[in-house]
Amino acid sequence: MKIAAIKIGKVSIPLKKPFKTALRQVNSAEDIIIKVIADTGEIGFGNAPPTAVITGDSQDSIIAAIRDTIGPKLIGMDVDNLEEIMSAIDTSMLHNSSAKAALDIAVYDLFGKLHGIPLYKLFGGYRNAMETDLTISVNAPEEMVRDSLEAVAEGYKALKLKVGTDAALDIKRVQAIREAVGYDVKIRLDANQGWKPKEAVRTIRKFEDMGLDIELIEQPVKAHDFKGLKYVTDNVQTDIMADEAAFGTYEVFQLLAMEACDLINIKLMKAGGLHNAIKIAHFAETMGVECMMGCMLESKVGITAAASIAASKKIITRADLDAAVLLAEDPVVGGVSFSKNQLIIPDAPGLGITDVKGWQEIC
Structure with a gap:
C-alpha cells in the first residue's frame, strides 16, 4: 500500500457554548481535516485545528505546510515503512506541528487499516x-x-x-x-x-x-x-x-x-x-x-x-x-x-x- 494522494479540506462546527480561556475565546471549531489516499483507494483521516496562540499554526499555514512542503514528500511512500514516513514528516520543515500531526494521524490510520488493527x-x-x-x-x-x-x-x-x-x-x-x-x-x-x-x-x-x-x-x-x-x-x-x-x-x-x-x-x-x-x-x-x-x-x-x-x-x-x-x-x-x-x-x-x-x- 503506497500513498497516492493527499486531499486537504475543512469543517466548521459551532460550539455548544463559547470556549473561553486566559488566552482566547472560540465560538466554532474551524478544523482542517485531511485525507491521505492509498493506491488501493483506502483513506486515512487526519485532523489539525488552528490554534495560533499556542502552536503558532493558523488555518492558512497548516494548509500551505501540508500542500507545498510536507505532503509532496510522502507521495509514493510505502505505508508499511512508518519510520521513513515519520522521519520525512519531522525533517521536512521546522515547527508547523499541527500540519505534521494531521499527516501523522492519517498515515497511522492507514497503517491500522492495512493491518486490520485498531490503533490503541x-x-x-x-x-x-x-x-x-x-x-x-x-x-x-x-x-x-x-x-x-x-x-x-x-x-x-x-x-x-x-x-x-x-x-x-x-x-x-x-x-x-x-x-x-x-x-x-x-x-x-x-x-x-x-x-x-x-x-x-x-x-x-x-x-x-x-x-x-x-x-x-x-x-x-x-x-x-x-x-x-x-x-x-x-x-x-x-x-x-x-x-x-x-x-x-x-x-x-x-x-x-x-x-x-x-x-x-x-x-x-x-x-x-x-x-x-x-x-x-x-x-x-x-x-x-x-x-x-x-x-x-x-x-x-x-x-x-x-x-x-x-x-x-x-x-x-x-x-x-x-x-x-x-x-x-x-x-x-x-x-x-x-x-x-x-x-x-x-x-x-x-x-x-x-x-x-x-x-x-x-x-
Missing part, C-alpha cells in the same frame, strides 16, 4: 475505555457554577476549570464551584500561563489553606519560563502539570531533567503527531512522571487519535479529551464514542472512521 492495540492495548474530564470555560463565578453543576448532572466526575485571568477572582470562582459540586468531584485548574510565578504560589497556597482539594494545576506560568514553573512546583503541595511548556519531545526532556513539574500534558498538535506523543509518554514513564492526554479543539478525528494513545499507555493516567463533546454537532462517522464521562475506543482498524460529513475540499 497497535500502541499497547492497555485498555479500551477511559474517563475524561469536562472543561468549564472561564466566566463569572455564578456562570461557572451553573456549567459545573450541569456537567456533574451529565455524569462527569472530574472538571477542568479555566482560570488565570484574575487571581483574586479565580479564588472566588474555585471556592464557589467546590461548594456547589461537593468533594466527590475532582477539580483540576488550568491557568493557561495566566499567573506570574510568585503570584501562582500565593494563589495555590490560598487554595490549599482553604481546603479546596485541587487535584492539579495546569501551566500556571508562561510556557517559556521553565525556572518559574519549577519554582511553583517546588513551593506548593498541589501537583503542577506542564502543558504549553511541554510542547514537544525536546521540551519535555528538559522539563523532566529539571524536575520542573509533577505531570505532563501530551497533545498531538504540540508534539507533531502520534509517533512523538509515544516518545513523550516513554520519556515520562522512564522518569516516573504520570501524563494526561489533552487536546485542542479537534473534531472527533483528532480526539479518536488522542484517545487511542491515552488508552494504550499505562503512564497516561488522565484524559482531557472533551473537545468533541463541546461541539454542537458531530460530522465524523465512526471513531471514539462517549458514554457519560467515558471514552470508548473502537475495535475497528485504524481510527475506525469511515467518513466526515460536510467536509469541504480545499485542495
